Amino acid sequence: MSRLTRPILAALLAVSASIGAVPSLKAADLGGYVGDSGVCGKAWVLNRITSRFAYQVRHVPNLPQVAITDFQNIQERRYLPAQEDRPIGRTYCGAQVVLSDASSRDIWYLIEEGQGFASVGDNVEFCVSGFDRWYVYDGRCRVLR
Numbered sequence: 819m820s821r822l823t824r825p826i827l828a829a830l831l832a833v834s835a836s837i838g839a840v841p842s843l844k845a846a847d848l849g850g851y852v853g854d855s856g857v858c859g860k861a862w863v864l865n866r867i868t869s870r871f872a873y874q875v876r877h878v879p880n881l882p883q884v885a886i887t888d889f890q891n892i893q894e895r896r897y898l899p900a901q902e903d904r905p906i907g908r909t910y911c912g913a914q915v916v917l918s919d920a921s922s923r924d925i926w927y928l929i930e931e932g933q934g935f936a937s938v939g940d941n942v943e944f945c946v947s948g949f950d951r952w953y954v955y956d957g958r959c960r961v962l963r
Contacts, residue, residue, distance in 0.1 A: 857929055858911035859892045867927060867944045878951055886946075888916040889925075895963075900931065907931035910962065915946060923947045926955075926962035 857863065868886045875881045892913040900907040909929040914922050927944035934941050945959035955961040 856894050857909055858894045858913070858927070859889075863911075863927070863929060863942055864889055866942045867925070870942075870944070871946065871949075874949065878949075881949060881951060882917075882919065884917040884919050884921075886915045887918050890914045890916065890922075895926075906933060912963070923949070924959075926959050928962050 871886050875883055875885070890913060893911065894909060895912050896910040898904060898908045898910075908931070911927050911929065913925050913927075915925045916922050924947040925944060927942060930941040930943070932940065943955075943962065945955040945962050947959060950959055
């Protein structure tokens with residue numbers, strides 16, 4: 819494979835992975851509701867959270883060395899569609915994760931439309947209760963709730 823073909827192939831794979839990731843607008847999408855999981859339960863979202871959580875526990879001092887083994891009770895908590903005054907569509911989600919030590923924790927996550935690497939695909943931010951040692955998402959993951 820040539821040097822030119824690799825970046826093109828990588829870009830095509832990233833675009834194809836993000837095509838099915840756009841949530842649909844529902845009547846209840848005006849905010850403040852708890853709906854079905856929709857995009858919140860998509861495999862690419864859960865896989866991204868799982869891999870980034872594994873990186874986090876390895877690289878943040880004094881965190882228990884556990885992994886996410888399962889997601890339960892996945893819910894779409896709020897959807898804010900892109901508008902003129904809010905150019906990025908956001909889906910707020912909540913769930914419980916089962917960790918490798920058999921404990922269960924709350925998790926809140928946010929999917930931002932079109933905010934992936936180089937604006938290709940979507941971005942996922944997450945916070946697992948008790949694992950935000952540096953208060954990136956404020957106390958008790960408040961920013962993502």
